[in-house]
Amino acid sequence: MRKDFDVVDIPSVLITEDVCRICRWSVATLDRRLKDGCFPLPINSGGTKRRRRMWSRDSILEFLNGQEQNNVKTETPTQRKQRVNAARADLERRGVRVNSEN
Helix, strand or coil: CCCCCCCCCCCCEEEHHHHHHHHCCCHHHHHHHHHHCCCCCCCECCCCCHHHCEEEHHHHHHHHCCCCHHHCCCCCHHHHHHHHHHHHHHHHHCCCCCCCCC
16 A cells, blocks of 8 residues: 555644644744734743743644634724724824825
């Protein structure tokens, strides 16, 4: 029987480098996804060192299978309007002329 691909055994505990390699992300992208709440939290934070964080294999596999989509934050129309108004006020305060045709 011919193999078309190699099956790799994923260890039960993954470190930052493993997660970045599996997801094809940089460490900065991983940090951003963690901060946004769009990625499973690590088992331990490993103190202050970013590279000593560890994840369980199951949580990463669930994320990759799309079962962690419920963590995505949604923005309501009211929140969007408040964000846009705050950005517009900040630009006007800095001297940028904003044409508000909306």
